[in-house]
Amino acid sequence: MSEIVTELDVLKTTERWAAEGRRLALATVVETWGSAPRPTGSHLVIDDEGNFEGSVSGGCVEGAVVSEAIDVIAAGEPRMLEFGVADETAWRVGLSCGGRIRVYVEKVN
């Protein structure tokens, strides 16, 4: 497991990508309601070309987070995103499990 964990360690990946000079944003699950797929504190790192590592929802909303993250990298200001069944876009971008999550997206400087 330690080898797999090392490979999947998002914060180490973030440090490595940053050292390579890539422009990055880090997304973090800061709050969950109901049955959310990933616990609070989970990370997703995204570069400005849309490459990413990690997960904030096990695949449900990563696409949306990635596109917001690219905006955050350009604008520099952090953003709070919210996803869930209450969202009117639930059928396009939502959590099929019925939970809700808040995701904080910040630029890595």
Place this chain on the structure above:
Amino acid sequence: MDRALLAGLNEERAARRAAVVVTELATGRQRLVREAEVGADPLAAEVEKAIRSGKSGIAQTEAGEVFLNAHLPPARIVSIGAVHISQALAPMAKIAGFDFEIIDPRTAFASEERFPGATLHAEWPEDVLKERPFDPYTAVCVITHDPKIDDFPLFSALQTGCFYIGALGSRKTHAKRVERLKEAGIPQSSIDRIEAPIGADIGAATPGEIAVAILASVIEAFRKRKMFADRRGETEPA
């Protein structure tokens, strides 16, 4: 996130020390609080709570919503003894989400062939622990039956406050072990921390069953946060 903060955080994680990243969500202002520095932090109580529970979350403060991301060392199980039980325990521990390491100076036991892909130290515990000491997020299972191998890591685990300590052996074997520990000056209250016979009392008989019993005990100790002394009943709760 600032790259220097990220590097600092990864340094703490690599050293197996707890740390919390505190983020003011309204301003984006952020700081890293290392375990040793918690007392000096303005949100000391909240940070302490995050470390102790192992749960990240939002706290309401005068500065508005603050997110506390608790980064705790991954729990690991160290098996003193590359024996049949450890062969069963190795894959089970991984499946349950624990890092797993084996220490056994007997090279015939601690072989790659018997433990494919495992973290193996075919050396004396005394030597391995100099480089990779136990910490409170470590569960120690001593299962060689040989006091020459078992006793030193047992002392070390007790002194460190490892969240779980189990020792294989019959009641008779354990009684002798207790005598040795007492002679070495280990207090009874510490000796009582050792789970012996090792593992949850489910009547386990085969190596595989004993591995399940050990894992059950380790999970219980981990989830009940026994890496903190007061949770082990050793000091008054903070």
